[in-house]
Amino acid sequence: MRYRVLVLLSCLPLLAGCLIGTRRPTRHASNALNYLFPQGGITASLATQVNLHLPVRVGIAFAPDSTYRTDPVTEDQKQRLLEGVADAFRSHEGIGHIEVVPSAYLQPGGSFANLDQIRSLLNIDLIVLLSYDQSQFTDATRASWTYLTVVGPLLVSGEKNDTRTLMDAVVYDIDTRTLLFRSAGESTVKGWSSPVTVDRKRRKFAADGFKKATDNLIVNLNTALARFAEEAKSGTVQGPGTPAVAMYDAEGERIPVQPRSSGGGGGGGGALGGFEIAAVALLALAMAGWGQRR
Numbered sequence: 001m002r003y004r005v006l007v008l009l010s011c012l013p014l015l016a017g018c019l020i021g022t023r024r025p026t027r028h029a030s031n032a033l034n035y036l037f038p039q040g041g042i043t044a045s046l047a048t049q050v051n052l053h054l055p056v057r058v059g060i061a062f063a064p065d066s067t068y069r070t071d072p073v074t075e076d077q078k079q080r081l082l083e084g085v086a087d088a089f090r091s092h093e094g095i096g097h098i099e100v101v102p103s104a105y106l107q108p109g110g111s112f113a114n115l116d117q118i119r120s121l122l123n124i125d126l127i128v129l130l131s132y133d134q135s136q137f138t139d140a141t142r143a144s145w146t147y148l149t150v151v152g153p154l155l156v157s158g159e160k161n162d163t164r165t166l167m168d169a170v171v172y173d174i175d176t177r178t179l180l181f182r183s184a185g186e187s188t189v190k191g192w193s194s195p196v197t198v199d200r201k202r203r204k205f206a207a208d209g210f211k212k213a214t215d216n217l218i219v220n221l222n223t224a225l226a227r228f229a230e231e232a233k234s235g236t237v238q239g240p241g242t243p244a245v246a247m248y249d250a251e252g253e254r255i256p257v258q259p260r261s262s263g264g265g266g267g268g269g270g271a272l273g274g275f276e277i278a279a280v281a282l283l284a285l286a287m288a289g290w291g292q293r294r
Contacts, residue, residue, distance in 0.1 A: 025137050028072045032063040032129040032170050038109035047176035049244040050237060052125070053252075055096030059124040060086055063131045064108045072134065072206050075103060081214045085130065085169065088218045088225075099124055112177050119174045126180070127172050130217075134165040134209060136202055161202060163189040165209035167217040178243050183224040185217025233258045 060082050062073070073081075079100060086098040099122045107114050115127055138161050167185045172178065189209045191201060231238055232245045235257040247255040 025135055027133070027135045028065075029133040030063045030065040030131050031133075032131045032168070035063040035106065035109060035129070036111055036172075038111055047173075047178050047243050049246055050173050050176050050178050050180070051246045051248065052173070053248045054094050054250065054255075056094065056125045057097045057099070057123060058089055058095060058126045058128060059099045059101045059118060059122055060089075060128040061101035061106055061130070062103055063129045064103065064106045064110075072203075073132070073210060077207060077210065078103060081210060082130070084214055085128065085218060085221070088221050089128075097124075101127075112174070115172075115174050125174065127174055129170050129172070131168045131170075132165065132210065132213070133168075134163065134206060136206065137162045137164075138198060138202065161189075161191045161198070161205050163191075163202070163205040163209040165189075165206075165213040167210070167213040169217060169221065176243070178237060180237055181224045181228045183217060183220045185213045185215070185220055187212035187216060235259075 062078050062082070082100045086100060089095050090098050101118060101122065105118055105121075118124070118127070165187050168182065169184070170182045171180045173180055187209050189205045189212065191205050228237075232247065235244050235246075237243050237245055245257075247257070249255055
């Protein structure tokens with residue numbers, strides 16, 4: 001009799017786990033806008049021109065979570081994710097250096113004053129700020145399997161785990177506070193776990209979700225970088241009505257830009273000479289080349 005009581009007591013954690021039904025969704029998020037504009041209200045850049053001296057130096061970091069909640073991404077995971085994004089910029093003519101900025105350097109709500117400090121400390125020109133929004137849903141399902149015990153079979157209910165992750169990247173010129181471009185990536189991870197292993201599996205699904213969303217972000221960064229290169233060739237950040245972009249080479253010489261076409265064929269008074277065409281081509285390759293490597 002005593003033996004049976006001990007066995008039953010040892011099974012209570014499993015039985016309790018089986019009684020766990022639908023969990024409330026959990027959400028973890030950080031937001032670059034809350035960091036850059038802690039007072040609310042996104043103010044447009046007052047700069048009329050952005051000067052980029054090639055090769056530029058770029059810092060990349062996660063925007064801090066202003067809610068001070070437990071961060072689901074460890075610092076080691078963040079560094080690996082940031083290195084993956086940094087590879088989309090690294091080792092190209094347009095980039096002089098990529099600096100992965102430790103999370104401790106960014107103060108919640110620090111805004112551009114904090115970025116000015118980081119700029120002086122690390123000697124960077126641009127900042128890439130990554131944000132994330134991850135939600136996890138754990139619902140009880142009809143799927144089950146049998147767990148054998150010494151007192152007989154124990155029916156263990158399965159659970160369905162959906163982890164949805166959004167990654168967002170904004171690229172700012174620190175000096176002028178100008179948004180150059182942005183990109184986003186997302187992922188959905190589906191998996192199964194028992195009530196006993198749900199916490200461990202949810203941590204794994206969260207890590208997988210961040211990795212897949214980052215991979216998707218890098219792919220989309222290629223498109224955003226190419227679009228920015230096209231706009232930069234015409235001398236603007238994001239088309240008419242946005243700040244102008246002036247590019248300078250390593251010798252400090254301004255790189256000519258291609259006037260925006262008003263339609264029609266080539267040639268005429270607005271046509272570029274051979275040297276200008278070569279310069280524009282090199283610039284496009286340098287800028288678009290940022291996102292070619294993963």
